[in-house]
Amino acid sequence: MAKYWLIFKLGIQRELAFRGNFFVRFVSLLTSWSVLVYLWLAIYGEGKQLGDYSLKEMITYYTLITLFSFIITQSVAYQISDDIREGQLVQYLIKPLKYIGHQFFKELGRNTLNFLYILPIIIIFLVKNAYFVFGIDTPWKFFYFIGFMVLAHLLNFLIFYFLGVISFFSHTSHGLIYGWGLIEGFFSGKLVPLNLLPDWLQQVGNYLPFKFTVYMPIMFIMGKIDSRAFINALPAIFIWIIIGWLLSRFAWYLGSKKYEAYGQ
Amino acid sequence: MKRYLKLLWLFAKRSLIDQMAYRGTFFLAVLGKVSRMVIPFIFFQAIFLKVPRVGGWNYQEIAVLIATYLTLESLAVITFHRNLSYYLPDSLRNGEFDFLLTKPVGTLFFSSFKAIDFFDLTSAITAVGAWIYIFKILDISINFFNFLPFFIACFIGLAFWYGLILCLASTSFWTITATGLGRFLEGIIRTSRYPATVFHGHWRNVVFYIFPLAFMSTLPAGLLLGKIQPFYLLYAFIFVSLALYLSVKFWKYALRHYQSAA
Numbered sequence: 001m002a003k004y005w006l007i008f009k010l011g012i013q014r015e016l017a018f019r020g021n022f023f024v025r026f027v028s029l030l031t032s033w034s035v036l037v038y039l040w041l042a043i044y045g046e047g048k049q050l051g052d053y054s055l056k057e058m059i060t061y062y063t064l065i066t067l068f069s070f071i072i073t074q075s076v077a078y079q080i081s082d083d084i085r086e087g088q089l090v091q092y093l094i095k096p097l098k099y100i101g102h103q104f105f106k107e108l109g110r111n112t113l114n115f116l117y118i119l120p121i122i123i124i125f126l127v128k129n130a131y132f133v134f135g136i137d138t139p140w141k142f143f144y145f146i147g148f149m150v151l152a153h154l155l156n157f158l159i160f161y162f163l164g165v166i167s168f169f170s171h172t173s174h175g176l177i178y179g180w181g182l183i184e185g186f187f188s189g190k191l192v193p194l195n196l197l198p199d200w201l202q203q204v205g206n207y208l209p210f211k212f213t214v215y216m217p218i219m220f221i222m223g224k225i226d227s228r229a230f231i232n233a234l235p236a237i238f239i240w241i242i243i244g245w246l247l248s249r250f251a252w253y254l255g256s257k258k259y260e261a262y263g264q
Numbered sequence: 265m266k267r268y269l270k271l272l273w274l275f276a277k278r279s280l281i282d283q284m285a286y287r288g289t290f291f292l293a294v295l296g297k298v299s300r301m302v303i304p305f306i307f308f309q310a311i312f313l314k315v316p317r318v319g320g321w322n323y324q325e326i327a328v329l330i331a332t333y334l335t336l337e338s339l340a341v342i343t344f345h346r347n348l349s350y351y352l353p354d355s356l357r358n359g360e361f362d363f364l365l366t367k368p369v370g371t372l373f374f375s376s377f378k379a380i381d382f383f384d385l386t387s388a389i390t391a392v393g394a395w396i397y398i399f400k401i402l403d404i405s406i407n408f409f410n411f412l413p414f415f416i417a418c419f420i421g422l423a424f425w426y427g428l429i430l431c432l433a434s435t436s437f438w439t440i441t442a443t444g445l446g447r448f449l450e451g452i453i454r455t456s457r458y459p460a461t462v463f464h465g466h467w468r469n470v471v472f473y474i475f476p477l478a479f480m481s482t483l484p485a486g487l488l489l490g491k492i493q494p495f496y497l498l499y500a501f502i503f504v505s506l507a508l509y510l511s512v513k514f515w516k517y518a519l520r521h522y523q524s525a526a
Binding site: 024025027028029031032035038039041042043046049050051176178179180181182183186191192196197198201 | 292295296299303307309310314315316318319448450452455458463464
């Protein structure tokens, strides 16, 4: 385990070395957030309400989506795709560690640092509760929330790890990752709360794992679903984690058999 | 000119052959790209189930706005966007740019159009599908007098996009990687999927006149629908001509400072 702890720390150090990227991304996401807030102000300015969301709840939702973008990411898929395409993967194959473990702990290190970066914003979020909705009001709910986040992170990692491993069978899977990343974004609720979608799309979303990575944790933070909903979702989350794990292992097994490490 | 067109064709053909070598991932990626085009329509459909107008635009008008944005996005992605925001910084980092300088072709042209991504033509086809859908649901007549300003405005929007990306790409001569900045700009450009009229006060002046994201899709769609005064097109033309001139100047300045560091 010590070697993975080291990789975790290296993940943090690497992110610290390129901290400029974080701030560039932060400004970009802040711009998108501002535009969306203006959009919702214009929509609510028409005097209507969307579903059971008040304007305050809608702004909270998109603020949380923006914050989640720093800790629930797709970057692992691009990293794996590049490792395979450029022949860098071979250096991991000869090391006494699991590639999946290496990627997981590196990603965890990166996301931990990103979480620390956004922590001041989270504190403002909690203090300025006149502008935001916050539904975690008991220690138990906080405990459930931590559990939710751990599982969401793991599930998200496996989804994008699998997409990255597909690069064994392609010249580059960047297009694939980007395209499916958008689908994931849509069905995870990053674009619009899932319960505002037409019924048939909500039905499609129910057969996919994406809502557990962003939408449900955010609903939990906002207090729009309770602890019972989290407990009820646990079997489905675990099944998707197992499916993600098996698919990743299978793709890795097939891919590593045909891998020639020639790079570009 | 003929030589450059032939080069463009060769770049496109090579890129398509490269992408189609792996058919499984090619078709999955196509599915992803098509979904990318459909998602904004679903997003607004979900909203218009509850409200009649957003920023003064109804659903049909918003559909024109989205289709305009998607058309421009497809054209940019097929041609210069990835070349300048991703491949150029890469070639500077790994030393390939040195070889590019020795080729008997304009450096800016080659850097901007080296990889013509025919793969993204699938997105463009979806954009055409979006326009067919719009012409079916839209109850305004398209004629020469609203189509010509629309066409010119699209060209201006694309030129503005090119100028922005070129400026950003030029910074990669000094930085280790400009990819982060590429993503930054993508995030900002993507906000032009929404009508710029949702902004009020000073922010409206910013998006219309100072950092005119409105050029990307609000201007062309607004002209087509008669929601924007033609005078604004003149302002856009002057602004973008100047911006493009300065971008090319900046590119040349950056190129002169290239030290072949790799």
